[in-house]
Each structure stands twice: as structure tokens, then as C-alpha cells.
Amino acid sequence: MSNIPDDFHYTSTHEWIRVDDNGVATVGISAHAQEALGDIVFVELPEPGTEIEARGEVAVVESVKAASDIYSPVGGEITEVNEALIDNPQLVNTAPYDDGWIYRMTVNDEKDLDELLNAEAYAEHCADE
Amino acid sequence: MGIRTCLFDRHAAAGGKIVDFSGWDMPLHYGSQIEEHNQVRNAAGVFDVSHMTVTDVAGDDAENWLRYLLANDVARLEAPGKALYSLLLNHDGGVVDDLIVYRTGAGFRLVTNCATRRKVLIWLAQNSHGFMVQVEERPNLAVMAVHGPDSIALACEALPADSIESVRQLGNFGSFEHGGWLVARTGYTGEKGLEVILPAEQAGAFWDALLAAGVKPAGLGARDTLRLEAGMNLYGQDMDEKTSPFSANLGWTVNLRDEERDFIGREAVLQHRQQQREGELPVLAGLVLEARGVLRNGQQVLTDKGEGIITSGSFSPTLKQSIALARIPWGSGSCQVELRGTMAPLKIVTPGFVRFGKRIFDCGNHP
Numbered sequence: 001m002s003n004i005p006d007d008f009h010y011t012s013t014h015e016w017i018r019v020d021d022n023g024v025a026t027v028g029i030s031a032h033a034q035e036a037l038g039d040i041v042f043v044e045l046p047e048p049g050t051e052i053e054a055r056g057e058v059a060v061v062e063s064v065k066a067a068s069d070i071y072s073p074v075g076g077e078i079t080e081v082n083e084a085l086i087d088n089p090q091l092v093n094t095a096p097y098d099d100g101w102i103y104r105m106t107v108n109d110e111k112d113l114d115e116l117l118n119a120e121a122y123a124e125h126c127a128d129e
Numbered sequence: 130m131g132i133r134t135c136l137f138d139r140h141a142a143a144g145g146k147i148v149d150f151s152g153w154d155m156p157l158h159y160g161s162q163i164e165e166h167n168q169v170r171n172a173a174g175v176f177d178v179s180h181m182t183v184t185d186v187a188g189d190d191a192e193n194w195l196r197y198l199l200a201n202d203v204a205r206l207e208a209p210g211k212a213l214y215s216l217l218l219n220h221d222g223g224v225v226d227d228l229i230v231y232r233t234g235a236g237f238r239l240v241t242n243c244a245t246r247r248k249v250l251i252w253l254a255q256n257s258h259g260f261m262v263q264v265e266e267r268p269n270l271a272v273m274a275v276h277g278p279d280s281i282a283l284a285c286e287a288l289p290a291d292s293i294e295s296v297r298q299l300g301n302f303g304s305f306e307h308g309g310w311l312v313a314r315t316g317y318t319g320e321k322g323l324e325v326i327l328p329a330e331q332a333g334a335f336w337d338a339l340l341a342a343g344v345k346p347a348g349l350g351a352r353d354t355l356r357l358e359a360g361m362n363l364y365g366q367d368m369d370e371k372t373s374p375f376s377a378n379l380g381w382t383v384n385l386r387d388e389e390r391d392f393i394g395r396e397a398v399l400q401h402r403q404q405q406r407e408g409e410l411p412v413l414a415g416l417v418l419e420a421r422g423v424l425r426n427g428q429q430v431l432t433d434k435g436e437g438i439i440t441s442g443s444f445s446p447t448l449k450q451s452i453a454l455a456r457i458p459w460g461s462g463s464c465q466v467e468l469r470g471t472m473a474p475l476k477i478v479t480p481g482f483v484r485f486g487k488r489i490f491d492c493g494n495h496p
Contacts, residue, residue, distance in 0.1 A: 039161055
């Protein structure tokens with residue numbers, strides 16, 4: 001089983017979100033997702049300043065195998081994108097929870113986070129797939 | 130559980146991601162497809178391709194039969210140790226399969242695809258009436274492809290010591306037999322290398338010796354991006370029974386030099402050739418995407434002469450941009466594709482993007 005950090009929230013579509021103490025959230029895709037996609041060759045990043053709804057399409061990750069849409073786990077405003085992914089998209093493969101993050105955002109409604117899966121529920125979801 | 134090659138346990142032990150390939154459990158990659166691809170372009174990799182179908186042909190009429198069955202002419206193989214690439218055509222001039230045929234001491238050996246196994250064996254049997262031939266499938270042989278700039282030097286450390294001199298003397302498409310082994314300078318990557326066909330019970334030890342010499346295992350994923358960069362067709366994807374060789378960039382494999390030679394599909398492909406000269410038959414072209422993004426199989430493209438379709442599209446790890454093979458109208462001068470709502474221009478090139486580790490296409494070069 002892939003590694004699933006305890007203190008993150010997850011979606012059934014394999015995004016993760018981590019909210020820091022300052023209220024800024026970071027979003028990426030799970031180790032399970034990058035493994036299923038295979039080598040990632042392009043990441044299409046959103047524009048900082050964009051308002052995004054919960055479950056809205058926000059980015060695209062393209063691997064040798066397929067293109068995969070990334071859906072924002074919660075609603076809010078994009079504040080920063082991981083520009084290192086432009087030249088080095090394989091960071092998503094090598095460090096999905098760390099240097100392979102995709103974007104940062106403000107969270108409009110913290111209650112949206114309660115709708116997401118915790119690590120245990122996400123692990124079960126992956127096992128069922 | 131699918132069919133397994135004699136090397137399955139080694140693939141699993143090496144961390145291979147096993148996928149179903151036409152009923153076979155085969156390694157897609159062993160961690161990173163791109164690393165394996167680069168390994169073959171820069172050093173040496175080994176592929177287990179034992180799922181491919183090996184068939185031996187012997188008998189008094191072996192040569193005449195294959196001259197009737199194959200679109201390329203095995204009469205060009207004057208002696209054992211020569212090989213050529215050929216298509217197997219149906220009577221409409223469509224492609225039943227593509228193969229490599231080796232002339233051996235005992236006759237000929239065909240290596241055909243895995244997915245077409247049943248169909249091809251039936252086709253061979255159906256078309257052998259009236260010929261004195263023995264056709265024998267060889268399921269107990271393993272097939273390994275060792276490719277890359279260092280492949281031959283490293284393979285020499287793993288091959289039987291008394292075969293090394295013969296390996297060094299091999300030219301492209303040359304082969305020799307040694308005990309129950311057939312060693313050939315053939316392949317599907319655009320790099321130099323060897324294909325080794327050997328008894329399954331000896332395959333594990335040879336695999337281990339190759340790895341000990343520094344060759345790295347490479348999976349079917351890397352094999353696909355390597356062959357696409359080399360501009361080589363994949364049967365079932367870039368061509369099938371409805372495709373003319375002239376629409377598959379394979380007109381050069383249809384040997385019409387001997388006008389007396391009557392091979393299956395001859396009448397039909399002569400018509401195809403004429404249609405193409407009149408601009409009525411599409412061509413298989415290479416496409417290069419300059420923008421970010423990845424071309425995918427089945428995507429529609431639009432040229433100045435009409436619509437076309439991508440038959441193989443992927444990311445080229447060597448060129449770090451997307452490339453494709455596409456069937457487009459003859460004489461197309463410009464081409465574009467819809468990518469996420471916008472039209473992106475594509476360069477049309479002669480199929481063949483990378484050879485011996487280097488970019489080979491010239492963007493001004495139209496088919």
C-alpha cells in the first residue's frame with residue numbers, strides 16, 4: 001500500500017489537501033494516484049488569483065499513459081502554484097506529498113474539509129478500487 | 130492470472146508493474162518508464178519479449194511458400210544468417226501481421242506478434258495447402274531483446290564465450306545459430322542491439338548474466354515509446370487488416386521486383402500504389418507538437434487536405450515533447466490538433482524521430 005500521511009485530507013479522486021496554521025492550504029495528488037498514472041511529463045497549472053469552486057477542474061496532470069484532471073478539494077482562491085513542476089514534472093512522482101505539491105489556496109469554508117476523507121478512509125477507498 | 134513467460138518471477142522480484150498484455154502478464158515498467166527508455170538510449174536495456182510468437186518453417190517448399198505468403202521476398206535471404214522485415218497481407222492487401230523472418234540452417238524462422246498469435250497460426254495453416262512445408266510453433270523458446278549503445282559489448286559478457294566472435298561480426302539484420310540459440314542484430318528501438326531466441330530453461334541464467342554485466346530491465350512501456358521515436362509501427366494500432374502497406378509507411382517492404390512472384394495481396398497493393406500516386410490513399414505521417422501537451426491515440430487532427438487520426442501518440446522522453454504517428458490525407462502541408470479547447474499547430478515529418486540517441490527529423494521535410 002502506498003504511503004498516506006495522517007494529517008492530510010483526501011478526495012475520492014485522489015487529491016490531497018493540507019491546511020497550515022496560517023489558514024493556507026496546499027493541494028497535490030496522492031502517492032497512489034501518481035503510481036497509477038506512471039511517469040508524469042506535464043503539469044498544467046492554474047493562474048494565481050483564480051477563484052475555484054469545490055470539485056472544480058483546476059489543473060491537468062499528463063503522464064506517459066494518460067491525461068488526468070485535478071479537481072480542487074475545496075473552494076477558495078489560488079494563491080500560489082508550484083512553478084518547479086514546469087521544468088520538473090516528475091517531482092509529482094518522486095515527492096507527491098512534498099516537493100510535488102501543485103498549488104496553494106485560501107479556504108472559503110473550513111466546513112468543506114469535513115466532507116473529505118481522512119487517511120484511514122482514503123486507504124480503504126484505494127483498497128476498494 | 131494470465132499467461133506468464135519463463136522470466137515472470139524475475140520481473141516480479143525486480144519490482145515490475147505487471148499488466149495484462151493480450152492475455153499475458155507482462156512488466157509495463159520496473160519503477161519508471163522514462164528512466165528505462167533513457168537507459169536504452171544511453172546505455173543498455175533488456176526486454177523480455179517471450180510473449181511473441183516464434184514459428185519454424187521447414188520442408189522442400191519452405192522458400193516458395195514464404196515467397197507466396199509474404200509481401201517482402203525471402204529469396205533475398207541467400208544464406209542462413211540473413212533476416213528481413215515483412216508484412217503478411219490478406220487478399221485485399223490489408224495487413225494480417227508484421228514479422229521478422231530469419232533464414233536458418235533448417236529453413237526459416239518467423240517472429241510474429243503476441244496479440245495476433247491465433248489468427249496468424251490459422252492463416253499459415255489455411256494457406257499452406259499444396260506446399261510441402263512443416264510449420265511448427267516454438268512455445269518453449271524465450272525471446273530477449275538487448276538494446277542500446279552499450280548493448281553488444283555488455284551482452285558479450287553474458288553470451289556463451291565461444292559465440293562472441295560471431296556476435297562481433299554481425300551486421301544489421303544478420304544472425305547466427307549457436308547450440309539451440311539464435312542471436313540476431315534485429316530490434317524495435319532505433320538503437321543497435323541483439324535479439325536472442327533461446328530455450329526457455331536457459332533464459333533465466335542469461336537474464337541474470339545480462340543484469341550482472343550492467344544491462345537494466347526495461348518494460349513494455351519503454352518499448353512502446355522507443356519504437357514510436359524510431360518511427361516503427363505497432364500492429365493493431367498503426368495498421369490492421371483494413372490498412373494498406375502504402376497507408377502505413379511500409380510500401381518499401383512490398384517487394385515487386387520479381388514480376389513472376391505471385392504473393393497474397395499482390396493485385397490489391399498494386400491498386401493501392403496507383404491510388405496513392407493519384408492522391409486518393411492517405412499516408413502515415415509523423416507529427417511533432419511544439420506546444421506543451423501530449424498527443425494521444427485516437428485523437429482527430431485537421432490538415433489543409435482534410436481530417437486525419439493519430440494512431441500512436443505519446444511523449445518522447447528523448448525529445449521532451451510529444452510526437453505521434455497519424456494517418457492523414459496525402460499531400461497534407463499543415464496540420465493542427467485540438468488540445469483543451471484551442472487549436473495547436475503540428476509539424477508534419479517523415480516517420481522516424483530518434484535514431485542512435487539523436488533527433489533525426491527535419492521539420493521542413495514533408496512526406
